[in-house]
Amino acid sequence: MRLLASLALQNLGRRKARSLLLIAAVAVASGVVFTGATLMRSIDQSMAVGFTRLGADMMVVPDGALTNITAALLTVEPTDLVLDQDLFTNAKLAAVGRAAPQKIARVEHSGIGSHHESADLIGFDPALDFTVRPWLVEKLNRDMRPGDVILGAAREAPLGSELLIFGKPHIVYGRLGRTGVGTHERGAFMSFGTLDALAPSVHGHGGGPPAALQKGKVSGFLVELAPGATPLQARFSILSTLKGVKVVTGDSTMSGIRQGLSALLDGIMALMVLMFASTALMVSVLFSAIVTERRGELGLLKAIGARRGQVVGMMVTEAVIATGAGGALGVVLGILVMRLYERSLVYWLENVGVPFLWLDTPRMIAVAAGAIVLASTIGALGALYPAWRASRRDPYDLVRGEG
C-alpha cells in the first residue's frame, strides 16, 4: 500500500502542471459545493426563522370570534369562545403542515405594567410553536421551564429577573423583538402549564377564569400550510373537516414566497449535484488520457508481477490523492469566500434586521468533511473505470501501446 501510494505521489509530481490543474478544477467544484451547501443550509435555516417571523399562513378560531386581521399572524386574539386543544391532532389534515395552539387572556391588575394597564397573557405549546420563539432576541442560556415568561418588546424587565404575576413569582426567560403587532408587543408569553397555574387568579367577565384558561381549551390555532398546499385547499380542508371554526387568512403572498424559495433552494442544490457529476466525468476523461499515456508503464508493472488490483489501486490512489487535495483546497477557498460573504452581505442583512443564521460548527465541519470525501470519491470513481480497463489487458498489449 505504501509502495502504491508512493508511486501514485511520484506520478502526480511528474506532471506538476497537469496535477495542479486537476487539483484546481476539483478545488473549484468542491469549493462551490462546500460554500453552496453551507450557505444553502444557512439560508434555509435563516428562512425558517425569517418566514416564521412573518407569521402563520392562516389562523383558525372559533366561529363567531371577532378577529383583528393583520398581515402578520403572530398570535390569536382574546375572545370568550374556545376550541378543543387537540382539534388538529385528531383531524390530521394533509394541507396543514403545522398548527400551533394558543390561549390568550387579556387581564388587568396582574402586576405586569402599570396598575390599570391591561396585559395579554398568552399560553403556547413550546413543542408546536412557530410564531413566538423565532422572535426571541435575547433569552437565558437554558431551555424554557415552568414558571418562565417571555415578554413582548414593549415590556421591560431584565432577563432572569423575577416578575410577579397575580402575586406569583415568574422568571423572565426571554424578550421578543419589535413586531409592530400590538398583542405581540404587550404580551407575556408562557407555556400552557404556567398559564394554567395562573388560571385561579384570573377573573373573566363572569367572575370565574376566562374560558380560554380551561384545561384542554384554546383560543385558536396558528396554521402553517403543508409544502405544496395552497391556502384555498387548506381552508376548504379545515372548514369541511372541523366544525364551529372560522379561518382567517393572512397574506397569502408570503406562503407562495416561502414555498417558492424552498423549491428554488432545492433546485440550486440539484444544480450543484450536476456540477459535481460533470467534474466526475472530467476526472474520468482525464484519467482515461493518463492511462492511455502510461500504458507502457502499466504493462511493465504487470509484466514484472503487479496484480490487477495493484495496478487499479495505484491509479485510483493517484486520483484520490489529487482530488482529495483539491477537495481540501476547495474547503479552504470556501471558508475564505464565506468570510467575505459574512463581512459584506450578511453584515448588511443583519443591519437591516434580517436574521442570518450560520450552520453551527459541528455541522459545518461535517459539510467540509463531506465535500472532501465526495471529491475523493469522485476521483476514485473517475479513475476506476479506465484503470480497470487497462488492468484487464495483457501486459504485452500495454507494453506495445495497444489497449
Next chain:
Amino acid sequence: MLSCRGLRKDYVTERGEVAAVAGIDLDVAAGRYTAIIGRSGSGKSSLMAMIGGLSRPSQGQVTVDGTDIWGLCENDLAAFRNRRIGFVFQFASLLPTLRLVDNVALPAMLHRDRARSAIYSRAASLLAQMGLGDHLDAYPSEVSAGEQRRAVIARALINEPALILADEPTSDLDEQTEIEIMDELLAVNRERGTTLILVTHNLALAGQAERIVHIAHGVIVA
C-alpha cells in the same frame, strides 16, 4: 524447463485475422542459452510474450518447470511472472519517477516475502555487480542508455528467476555497449545457471547461443 506445444497467436486486423505465431512446438532445457532469430514481423516477440506469460495464446500450451502457466488464474500468473521469470525488454523499461535502486527493488516489493531492508540490500548488491554501485540514487534520466539496460538486468535478477527472457535488449545501443550488456547476460546464464532466451535479429549475438531457433512467418524453420 520450458515446453511449448501447438502455440498459436492470431491478431484481428482490418484485413482479417493474421497469425503472428502459427503453431510452434519448442522445448528448452534448464540453464541453456537459446537465441530466437527471425526478421521483423516473423513472430518471435509474440512467441516470447506467450512464453513469458505476457500475452495469452490463441491456442496451445506453455509449461515452465511443469506449470501450465496459461492455466493459472490472473493473480497466480502475475506471481509466477514475478518470481520465476525475469524480463529484459527492447526499450528502456525503467519507471522514470523511481531511483535505480527502487526500480530494481520493485518486483520484490510487489510480492513482498522479505523485509524491505533485505530487498533493498539485494537491489544495491545487484546494481554494484552491474557496475552501478555509485548510481543507486540516480534516476533513469540521469544515467546512460547502457547503464539503464544494466539496471534492467539487475531488476530481472532481483527475485532469482529460473528463466530470463530478453527481447532485443541491445537494439538501441551502440556496438561497445551491446557487447557489455550481452556479456552481463551471458554471465548470468553461465554463473547462475539461469535459463536465457534471447530474441534478436542480430546473427552475431545469436552466434554465442547454445541453440538457435529460426522463425519465419510464425513457424520454426530451423
